[in-house]
Amino acid sequence: MARLTTFSKLLITILILLALVFGFNFLTNGKLLSGVLGGDETTVEATDGGTGTSTTGSATTGSSSGDPIRVGVVTWGGYAGGQYFNEGFKATNQSRFKKEYGIDVEFVLNDDVVSSLNAWKNGDIDVHWYTIDAMPTIMPEMKDFDPVVLWQADWSRGGDAIVVKRGINSVQDLRGKTVAVAELTPSHSFLLWLLDAGDLKPEDIKIVAQPSAIEAAAAFKSGQVDAAVVWSPDDELSVRSVPGSKILESTRSASNIISDVFFAKRSYAEANRDRLQKLYEGWMRGAAEINSSAAAKQKAAKILGREMSLSEADALGMMNNVRLTTHGDNVNFFSQNSDFRGVTGGDLYRRMAQEYKDLGFINSSIAPFRSVAYGGNLVSEANARLTGSEHAGEGRTDFAPVTEEEGTDKEAIATKRISINFPTGVSTLDDNAKQIIDEEFVPIAKAFGNARIRIEGNTDNTGSLATNIALSKRRAQAVAAYLTREYNMDNDRFIIVGNGPNKPIANNSSESGRAQNRRTDFEIVR
Template identity: 55%
Template sequence: MATRLTPFSKLLLTVIIVAAVVLGVRWLMDNTDIADGIKNTIDSQTKQTKSDRKQPARSGDVPSDVIHIGVVTWGGYAGGQYFNEGFRANKNSRFYKNYGFGVEFIVLDDFVASREAFRRGDVDLLWATIDAFPTEAGELMDYRPQVIFQADWSRGGDAIVVRRGIKTVADLKGKKIAVAELTPSHSFLLWLLDAGGLSLSDVEIVAQSSAVDAAEAFKAQQVDAAVVWSPDDEACLAAVNGSRILESTKTASNIIADVFIAKKDWMENNFEKARQLYEGWMIGASEINSNESNKRKAARILSENFEGVDEEWALKAINNVRLTTHGDNRNFFGLNPDYTGVTGERLYSRMSQVYKKLGYIEGRTPTWREIANSSLVRKTNLSGPAHAAEATKTFTKVTREEGKTKEAIASKPVRISFRTGEYQLDENAKYIIDKEFVEIARAFANSRIRIEGNTDNTGNRASNIALSRKRAEAVRNYLVREHGMPPNRFIVVGNGPDKPIASNDTEEGRAKNRRTDFQLVRE
């Protein structure tokens, strides 16, 4: 029969075995080459780990000369990422093959962290939007930032979702709106409120740290409306019964422009390399714009590099922007004398004034001339249809009756004075139209516009209806002739005295009723 060991015997045996192992290993380390091999392996692995932490692994040998570009999770930078064959510097990149340098895209979704990276020099180029850039340009002036090219226009990537019962901008009055302040979302909201004759004081802003948080607030039904990104807009509609998209940048098509900034010193020291980056980026954008297979490839690249993004999401993200071409950049920087649409200068200057008036900007804001650098665009020669600027939207003609019934999203009443019985515009009337509505019409370039003429109840109703229509036609003709807007974009209506907004029993009320309404309408 086997005899069991006592607990003390087991402990003593264990101590003897461990001691033997330790003494044996020590003898091997002191008297053989094994120690050197182990040490070298550990050192090699440690060095490799430190190297991996320092920078991402790359495909093949590439030059040490790499442009680092800070981006966010957005589809508008696909032109450069597609031309680069990915986000990391690699030997298959056309930037490397055609120009001899590498390009590295670094995703910096944290806004503050991205600006710190720019200050430190961790990135050479950094994303911005020209509408919101006035709010930070002054703080960055020690680094002399310059806007060097435009990457995209948002075309559905930003949207305003609203709960049941809100059908127009006027319905937002007194409502709670979730928005990330001092961001493109904020700019979009300000434009839409202006188009509807409202201001920030007419609504209750529920400030959020990001558009993603704004979407969450809406889904939790903490607010009546929210400015969100796509495809979060779809998630909002699915989460809140009866909700709808009030407006998006599909029709508010020239408000949010993504650009890239660089330090002036970096531009001066790397001009030709920057020009080649721009040229390659524009070639990539043109190829995506003109070929569905290329767009799919770009979506695949985005899905492989953005956290938690699949290919279908990435494809939607690309479809929700206009990847700008070389021709678009010429328009953006005001280099095309025939262009009458929205330029970078117009957007930047207007939003500088708006944000300053609202108290969001303290101190001096740099002028457009101080921060704009069009030299890359001017020094690049790309021709052919693929590189041409985006064409103006073509509107089909609608009948008078059909036009009257189209749903208005936003309506802005403007007082345009006419002499009794007349319908010609004088210089003061033209000034008022330019000041109050032209920029809105340009910004919402894909929206149809209804112009409604209105009178008080003095005189014959039929005559007033005819006169109010002629006055609305005069406004339409001015916008077409002087500002190059397509004639079929407009619906002209003469209401006469039939749509008063005040009592006709007083002179003050009658004066309010003699007006022209500018309305953005749904197709």
């Protein structure tokens, strides 16, 4: 039998001791070696001009109640309220969330949406962004995680647009044309709304599906398609690249279609209710300050520019393409204001769920909005603390009186023809007429909240020309009066036109043709 040398005995002894040390370290969750090596979880603060950027030695660093709340975001100006209040993207002692609420917040930037959503599923991100219009499309794959909507962060106000080649001047001109769009995204939702406003259906155009809005812009710039739905700043860049092209429409006037929300797993929301309440209230305070102070907005642009590797000017431009929503906006969004007549989160969620089901993109049932609208709880609890005009919801858009040019000459980008049946010689709306307006036009009028609407009354050729023109104008005025009274729309928003029999769309020689000509046209005016 071979004998062990003195060195071999020493080596075996050392290995046995190391095994004992590491075994004990494992049983004590690393505390032994952590203390020996000086590896306590500490935060090394490094300020940059007072902005409070930091490097952390652990995910739990600086948190008074465990890990920081990790918020998944993309390069977008609509989340500025929270990022400004946090003094940046990292969890630091400079954060107002930390100073005023005792919570740590970390923003995780990832423009790869699929990757970011997977991180949320895996628990690497706690709170994630999405748009409420497109959220129904991801609900089936999220079913096992039971997602709940926590709050509304913004409305897109120019961040989404459709660019078109020369010769396309209205939505109707898109018929038969090729349109590049990233399906199942806010771009897709915007396109569907626009087609509806122009009396077109998806099958009336040739959709060229793209992986993202960036690829949609590239397809347009390279001449592969006639139009594309893009995100800012690709709208302006596309127009510069293609001679004669233009922006047909954007969410600057289609103001209540695309809305960013944040969501979490229901289990996380329930376990972290108090922390999410504080996150919501701080975020809303940040948004209110930016909305009401030019200095705060400039500071927010500096923070976003630094964290997203953008110039301050670009960051400011990005923020100018959104409406940062306030606490009052969230009250409206979650249907907690009985007097509100605008677009709610439930309106968008339900409509787009049905749209995408009809198109075959959703093949299973999804949770109703009332069951996922967890944010109503946060909103209710904050009502007593978030008071004052800066926290009020956005008021209706007020328009200047209609000019002579806008009366008949201003170009319409979309026309929606609706048959409203009036008894002969009558201009009063009956209940059936009101229901038709409610169902077929009111959603469009709300969605395109910053656009003027021209209401044109039309008749057949039965009777005198003068009588029919006067009657058709009274009927258009009756429709405008109804929208003003029932939905609090500004009366100056409407352009009233009585065409009488002068704009027929069918032959007046038959009863069916005359019936088609007795119509009301609703036009979205550029």
